[in-house]
Amino acid sequence: MDFPVIKKALFLFCLIPLFTHAQYTDVINSNRPGRAVSAYAVGRNVVQGEMGLLYEQQDNADLNTDSNILGVDFSLRYGLLFETLELNWEGSFITQNVTFTNLGTDERRTDFSRNRLGLKFLIFDPYKNPERSKPNLYSWRANNVFQWKNLIPAVSVYAGATFTLGENPFYVGDPVVAPRAAIATQSRLSPRFVLISNLAYDRIGTDFPELNFAMSITHAFRDPKWSVFLEGQGISSDRYSDVLLRTGVAYLINENFQADFHLGSGFKNSPSRIFTVLGFSYRLDFHKDKLVAISDQKGGKNGKIKKGAAKKKRKKSKKKKKDKLDF
Known part of the structure; x- marks a missing residue:
């Protein structure tokens, strides 16, 4: 792998100007259920927690283990x-209880199977242009069916x-810190369908770098509180490779609280995997839109102001001041 190229790419990402506009939403924007993450940020000053309780049955025919x-x-x-940031x-x-079937012995392993910290930055939003976001007032069909332009994704x-702390039994010999880079895209195919894709390169520079790809499609029902999703994830590494399939539902309890459930499985038998997850997402919304006083506005801030409006306001203010002095 050409690491100077990776460094140059990351440096260029840092130089991208902050000109995009994230789509802060009135309702929670959760990455759950599944593993594919949205291209959009949660919004400035929003704190959001997402959690899932998981159970997995994992058997490895090559190692003669059940867990x-x-x-x-x-x-x-x-x-x-x-x-945008x-x-x-x-x-x-996780805690994994392993039974070695040929030996009749058991082993317990407890630690992080994932532990990551990073920054996500939205570099392109097709809905930044307000003209593109305007509904067609003359055609219901144009607003509710697939159009080719809908394939243009938001990109982050x-x-x-990735951190491996202490004697982690799942990643023996890995360094404490390993770089991770990723790209996420999100397309709104129609008002009810959203397509998300992720490409990530993890544990860069270790003996077992990992390439990860995920694609998820979500459909919202007529009752917008309910949605379903289908997701495929591919993992490629000398340590572990597989293709995972997930499906499940999410329910919006209120504008800041979502519950979800999904299940999934792998396609290999070394190991075979079947899992279920019950999850929740909750946000503390401290987001505030930046507003500009009308007299200080320029075209495009909080909408256009009428030509000469600020000038008229200054003249009116001066006249009032003069009247007070005359009095």
Whole structure:
């Protein structure tokens, strides 16, 4: 792998100007259920926690082992400094009970199977242009069916690190810190369908770098509180490779609280995997839109102001001041 190229790419990402506009929403924008993450940040000054209680049955025909896993998936997201920037700590803390069937012995392993910290930055938003977002007032069909322009995705980049602390039994010999880079895209195919894709390169520079790809499609029902999703995830590494399939539902309890459930499985038998996850997402919304006083506005801020409006306001203010002095 050409690491100077990776360094140059990350440097260029840092130089991208902060000109995009994130889509802060009135309702919670959760990455759950599943593992594919949204291209959008949660919004400036929004604190959001996402958690899942997981159970997995895992059997390995090559190693003659049967195991069950209990654990917690978590993600803590914070809208940092800008609408387009998000700080994210995510991971999975699990306990795996392993039975070696040929030996008749048991072993327990407890630690992080994921532990990452990074920054996600939105570099392109197709809905930044208000003209593109306007509904067609003359055609219901144009507003509710697939159009080719809907394939143009929002794009974000991610830079961070994976941490392996102490004597982690799942990643023996890995360094404490390993770089991670990713790209996330999100397309709104129609008012009810959203397509998300992620490409990530993890544990860069270790003996077992990992390439990860995920694609998820979500459909909202007529009752917008309910949605379903289908997700495929591919993992490629000398340590572990597989294709995972997930499906499940999410329910919006209120504008800041979502519950979800999903199940999934792998396609290999070394190991075979079947898992279920019950999750929740909750946000503390301290987001405030930046408003500009009418007299200080320029075209495009809080909408256009009429030509000469600020000038007229200054003249009116001067006249009032003069009248007071004459009195």
